[in-house]
Amino acid sequence: MNSSSIRMTPLHDRHLLLGARMIEFHGWDMPLWFAAGAVAEHRVVITAAGAFDTSHMSILTVTGPGAFELLQFCFTRDLTACAVGDKGPLNPGECVFGAFLNEHGHAIDDAVVYRIGSDSFMIVVNAGMGDTIAEHLRFHCTDGDAEVTDLTGRVGKIDLQGPRSGVILGKALRDPDAVLRDLRYFSFRGGMEAGSPTTDVVLAAGTPVIVSRTGYTGEFGFELFVRADNLAATWDAIFAAGKDFGLLPCGLAARDSLRAGAVLPLSRQDIGPWPFINHPWEFVLPFSEDRKAFTKHFLGESVIKERDSADHTLPFVGYDPRKVSIHDSAVVEGPDCAEIGIVLTCVADMAIGRYDHRVLSIASPDRPEDFKPLGLSCGLVKVKERLTPGTRVNLRDSRRTIPVEIVDDVRPARTARIPIGRALSVD
């Protein structure tokens, strides 16, 4: 990618003024961290709140009488039985995380699908993937009764994440009660155009916004979608509201370490051109109750036959913040020093530490007084065999070898799913 084609979000000038270190990420010039640094940004999302410019994400709409069937065929979730909470159909106002697979059952990208109306969906895919997924959907829309539109660049997006996000957003909204009351995890309200679909989901200045109770940090919070030309004013309004609540701007480094601690995948790194099975995100595959079959036919369903042969993707946590580099062909060594796989992600979650043989977070209710962890390496490995939690392996790159433990989960005491009423009553 040459420098003349690198893209900037409408907040680029603000990022530079805030002293951001910038980095190219899938064709976009994005903040890696701001003046406070990636450690402070990671921790503030766990203790207070942070705001991320995520306008580099690609956003599509799929509309028309064939929209539902097209997504039912191309997306891994069974849209008749996937709603977060009741496992019912995905209703308007609800969204769901899943993946787009190819015919071999390999991941093209992961995505959140929003049901706007019965025949209308919004899809958030990864940076630089808008074209690929739009083309993929059009190719499989054989009867032409669904229209796929790429809104990338026309939509601005801010992720407001952390336990004080609800209080901050409440201050920025014109009618916080109407927008936030009983807003469940993986549901959303509002629209990006004036008067659509409801007029009460607006910021104090009247800016229409989609408020979605989702995110990529594992912590309580929201993803906010506005028209690109409203993004700068929205960012300013959020920071004005967050002034007394410790809100910090956060960059891609903190986004990466927070999501790894929450065991969320990074597309094209943790999921990619290999069988999309035997990993911590199998809940996005439409397994029947006995887990022997799928509840629908869809593109990539053959992946179920790969269960016995495919590699296993497993989370790990280390013993200090030292990392191995995935850009340095980091490998996994089993107990007998044989190479058994590769490292997909290795970062440090700077909010956790080991205490009394357990991993605790700075948010753990049972943490000792003055718990000031130095952080632990964590991430995902892809290995030939299923390793049980508690298994110790070594990760090795050309610089060093670090011991880590295979685990079920990494950062304890995460807040993503707490009832919104509790989040609105924090000080």
Place this chain on the structure above:
Amino acid sequence: MKEIDELIIPDDVRYAPDHEWARLEGHTVRIGISDYAQDQLGDITFVEMPNPGDSFDKGAQFGTLESTKAAAELYMPISGEVVAVNTELAESPGLINEDPYFRGWIIDVLPTRPAEMDELMDRAAYLEFLQGLA
């Protein structure tokens, strides 16, 4: 990210091309990394240090700095024997970011060839060197 005119570049230390600094303090030389280096690396999260008694030649690796971004090697700006390490860095590696020339020092060495100090850059030469990197 700091602009060059925002960097702290004291004139009581000498600088190596790998951005370590060295300050003569009596018979020993204190070593750390420059403000430019800490700003480039981002938050330091862990420091791998040598033990007192270890000896290294000029240019040899004596430790690593782990940052949120990656790990970076530390190289000796002069030859010498390590006589002290900054033990505060074990609990507070961020001192290197906050105060790179004082509380964020890394090791003290007894120089083998004190004249090597004269081969390092002074403030003006290091500033020119940094401008060449920009």
